[in-house]
Amino acid sequence: MDRMPEDRHLRRARVLLALGLVIWLIVQARLVQVQLVKSADLAQDVVIDRTEYIAAQRGDIRDRHGLPLAVSVLVPQSECDLARRGPYRRQYPQGQMAGVLTGIVARSEDSGFTGKEGIEFQYEPLLRGVDGLVRYVISGSGLYCRFEPLRIDRLPRPGTSVSLTIDCVYQALAQVEADALRSRHDARWTGILIMRPQTGEILAAAASPSADPENFESGLSTVNPLWSRP
Numbered sequence: 001m002d003r004m005p006e007d008r009h010l011r012r013a014r015v016l017l018a019l020g021l022v023i024w025l026i027v028q029a030r031l032v033q034v035q036l037v038k039s040a041d042l043a044q045d046v047v048i049d050r051t052e053y054i055a056a057q058r059g060d061i062r063d064r065h066g067l068p069l070a071v072s073v074l075v076p077q078s079e080c081d082l083a084r085r086g087p088y089r090r091q092y093p094q095g096q097m098a099g100v101l102t103g104i105v106a107r108s109e110d111s112g113f114t115g116k117e118g119i120e121f122q123y124e125p126l127l128r129g130v131d132g133l134v135r136y137v138i139s140g141s142g143l144y145c146r147f148e149p150l151r152i153d154r155l156p157r158p159g160t161s162v163s164l165t166i167d168c169v170y171q172a173l174a175q176v177e178a179d180a181l182r183s184r185h186d187a188r189w190t191g192i193l194i195m196r197p198q199t200g201e202i203l204a205a206a207a208s209p210s211a212d213p214e215n216f217e218s219g220l221s222t223v224n225p226l227w228s229r230p
Contacts, residue, residue: 055112056129059159063168070102096212100224104213129159165201174206182208191226
């Protein structure tokens with residue numbers, strides 16, 4: 001009769017031991033699943049700091065009276081790529097009439113625009129400005145973490161505007177005449193330069209063919225043959 005309580009305790013100990021072993025096996029199986037199966041998914045949840053440029057607003061190019069030849073305008077937020085490119089688009093209000101003067105810009109890898117020809121290239125250090133720096137947190141999958149605020153390390157500083165001695169009225173008249181002369185004489189190119197003799201200021205520098213910097217076609221050039229080889 002004395003052995004019955006002892007057997008009951010022994011059976012209970014064995015049940016508890018077996019239950020503990022099962023729980024341990026479940027935990028080990030879960031660890032294996034996390035390490036082997038879920039590792040790729042967990043890697044995407046890792047967050048890292050990323051620093052990007054905020055492109056500065058490029059300076060304007062204007063004629064002697066302040067009329068715009070090249071400006072940077074804000075684009076809709078839906079089209080805005082704040083990091084690297086900035087919320088601006090380069091526009092040329094005078095179009096083809098001043099294309100050989102303003103030149104063109106191209107998207108740069110790290111930020112905004114870079115001047116390629118004409119005034120855009122010649123005065124690139126002034127027009128470009130200083131880009132800002134922003135730091136934010138992203139997940140391993142490349143998604144922005146909305147719960148972590150942006151941290152701006154440096155605000156962008158706009159570029160300096162450049163005023164030319166060019167007069168848009170003289171430039172427009174000269175461009176019309178240059179196009180007409182080239183067509184009339186079937187010339188490879190024509191150019192008209194208008195200067196103020198007393199000061200040497202250039203009031204117009206038209207060349208035909210010209211190009212519209214805002215609707216630039218591949219293979220064309222905005223190089224002005226009046227002072228560069230066409």
